[in-house]
Amino acid sequence: MAKPRLSTSYPDERGYFGPYGGRFVAETLMGPIEELERAYRKAQKSRQFRRELEQLLKDYCGRPTPLYHARRLSEELGGAQIYLKREDLLHTGAHKINNALGQALLTRRMGKPRVIAETGAGQHGVATATAAALLGLECVVYMGTEDMERQRLNVYRMRLLGAEVVGVDSGSRTLKDAINEALRDWVTNVETTHYILGSVLGPHPFPAMVRDFHSVIGEEARRQLREQTGRWEPDVAIACVGGGSNSIGLFRAFLDSRKVRLIGVEAGGSGGGLGEHAARFEGGSLGVLQGTRTLVLQDQAGQVAPTASVSAGLDYPAIGPEHVFLYERGRIEFTSADDARAVEAFHRLAHTEGILPALETAHAIAEVLELAPRLGRKQIVLVNLSGRGDKDVESVMAWDRRHGEQAAEDQEDPS
Numbered sequence: 001m002a003k004p005r006l007s008t009s010y011p012d013e014r015g016y017f018g019p020y021g022g023r024f025v026a027e028t029l030m031g032p033i034e035e036l037e038r039a040y041r042k043a044q045k046s047r048q049f050r051r052e053l054e055q056l057l058k059d060y061c062g063r064p065t066p067l068y069h070a071r072r073l074s075e076e077l078g079g080a081q082i083y084l085k086r087e088d089l090l091h092t093g094a095h096k097i098n099n100a101l102g103q104a105l106l107t108r109r110m111g112k113p114r115v116i117a118e119t120g121a122g123q124h125g126v127a128t129a130t131a132a133a134l135l136g137l138e139c140v141v142y143m144g145t146e147d148m149e150r151q152r153l154n155v156y157r158m159r160l161l162g163a164e165v166v167g168v169d170s171g172s173r174t175l176k177d178a179i180n181e182a183l184r185d186w187v188t189n190v191e192t193t194h195y196i197l198g199s200v201l202g203p204h205p206f207p208a209m210v211r212d213f214h215s216v217i218g219e220e221a222r223r224q225l226r227e228q229t230g231r232w233e234p235d236v237a238i239a240c241v242g243g244g245s246n247s248i249g250l251f252r253a254f255l256d257s258r259k260v261r262l263i264g265v266e267a268g269g270s271g272g273g274l275g276e277h278a279a280r281f282e283g284g285s286l287g288v289l290q291g292t293r294t295l296v297l298q299d300q301a302g303q304v305a306p307t308a309s310v311s312a313g314l315d316y317p318a319i320g321p322e323h324v325f326l327y328e329r330g331r332i333e334f335t336s337a338d339d340a341r342a343v344e345a346f347h348r349l350a351h352t353e354g355i356l357p358a359l360e361t362a363h364a365i366a367e368v369l370e371l372a373p374r375l376g377r378k379q380i381v382l383v384n385l386s387g388r389g390d391k392d393v394e395s396v397m398a399w400d401r402r403h404g405e406q407a408a409e410d411q412e413d414p415s
């Protein structure tokens with residue numbers, strides 16, 4: 001019997017990737033989730049839906065995004081040829097619009113006039129507010145008040161786009177709490193409202209649906225690589241992993257090509273202790289969080305642990321269930337980069353290629369800096385440049401100031 005294809009055989013009908021995933025929600029949410037699944041299945045088969053999405057991704061968002069051979073960086077590192085998939089050049093500055101637009105179109109098909117979303121750094125909120133403005137949908141975005149303070153510019157950006165931003169003051173006042181609040185809104189307003197979830201998380205069908213909307217990244221990259229190098233596949237593909245949407249979007253096109261190494265990079269934060277990072281593969285354990293069974297950073301009593309990272313977009317205690325499945329199948333490797341390495345990679349890409357990557361993306365670049373010198377010059381490393389770094393300039397400035405002062409003090413006082 002032929003082995004099932006990893007790219008298309010999962011999840012199963014109940015939404016499981018092996019033992020991971022599923023649908024762990026309150027009874028009141030079963031109705032809307034089943035409705036969503038039916039609507040999505042129908043939309044997938046609809047030529048009109050696919051054509052409209054394709055057209056908007058092209059004319060409105062700027063797809064296909066370029067595949068760019070980073071010659072100077074490749075030369076400097078003295079190893080593999082590095083190719084960057086430029087999702088940072090999409091409208092709103094990151095891959096997130098691929099999914100937000102797909103789900104917004106689906107909302108209209110379901111005849112619902114209102115969307116809600118959660119957001120951490122604000123990127124998914126901005127993408128959702130943008131898609132809602134484009135399609136004339138009412139939009140409410142839930143955001144932890146802690147995050148609202150850290151990301152004031154994105155809050156105002158969402159308001160400019162016509163969205164209402166609702167601050168969430170419970171728990172750690174961050175992303176996890178915003179998701180809880182969005183789920184609560186959804187239960188109350190299912191008749192009129194669709195919840196546009198921002199990554200490959202949550203109950204089935206979200207992990208599969210969000211993955212599908214991002215698969216365009218890897219499909220394009222494959223074709224572009226062929227045009228530019230004559231090869232269909234890189235030797236290695238690398239992406240940063242928060243919930244896991246940009247990574248699976250790139251990796252999916254190569255899942256069935258066992259020769260391609262796939263590497264996901266998590267946030268190593270400031271240290272290895274629980275609470276200091278967001279590396280689920282280094283300290284996570286099996287649990288259920290926000291509708292899905294997956295790896296979760298939690299203490300021994302099952303209390304979800306706080307997380308930390310210089311990049312808000314990687315700062316979440318759980319990871320998409322499909323990633324855990326693919327890791328156990330030996331298909332994706334995971335590593336992490338800590339804050340210092342990510343910021344260093346941010347500077348390196350800025351200097352050598354004139355590109356400011358998002359701090360999330362900088363984690364993937366940090367892994368490239370390690371790996372590429374150890375590979376041959378004919379080998380190809382494909383990196384998902386998931387977003388642009390304009391939003392992070394202030395964070396990097398603060399980091400540099402802090403660490404510049406530290407370095408100066410160390411010099412004055414070598415004891």
Ligand SMILES: *Cc1c(COP(=O)(O)O)cnc(C)c1O
Nearest residue numbers: 242243244245246313360386387
């Ligand atoms: C949100 C975000 C991420 C992390 O989310 P994934 O679902 O893991 O892709 C990574 N990069 C950028 C630029 C983001 O905005």
